[in-house]
Amino acid sequence: ETGVTQSPTHLIKTRGQQVTLRCSSQSGHNTVSWYQQALGQGPQFIFQYYREEENGRGNFPPRFSGLQFPNYSSELNVNALELDDSALYLCASSPDTGELFFGEGSRLTVL
């Protein structure tokens, strides 16, 4: 039990739609990161937020955006969904000590 919960656990969208994935982390975890894990691959870093500001971004287009809220929850938004966006999306939070605690993920299928 990592204390990181993600919702929804599974969802299906069609190409061109928009999706919002949510993450709730432990109190005191000021950093939240999002990763995309395509089938059969390792997770790929999307971006990281620290105290509600983006402070690092991977090689993902601007249609991937995020928000972090003062209550230690966060969102990942993806606009104009493409088939290749089908993946498991993982949220990870960390206290200032740096250890990452991962949630179980949200599995997105784009048809």
Add this chain to the structure above:
Amino acid sequence: GEDVEQSLFLSVREGDSSVINCTYTDSSSTYLYWYKQEPGAGLQLLTYIFSNMDMKQDQRLTVLLNKKDKHLSLRIADTQTGDSAIYFCAETSWQGYKLSFGAGTTVTVRA
């Protein structure tokens, strides 16, 4: 670059030792991690090693780091059926804001 490479599959008999290997290219890597992912689940941190160490032991797990060759290994002693999973090697640089993962090694434990 920040490539992390792992062998894709490992089959081991119950009770034997498993050794999972990983190579990385980023010479500025500061922390190296091993994560475990069971089917349908998120990532579980197994252990990590700081780049100025060459070995770390934690119960059945032994991590060896050869920084000169950029080679990391995870040895699991007395492998059990519950160890069947995908194991990911990951590294982070001094910036610390993202993890770069390998593609994962699927470990199958046979009776």
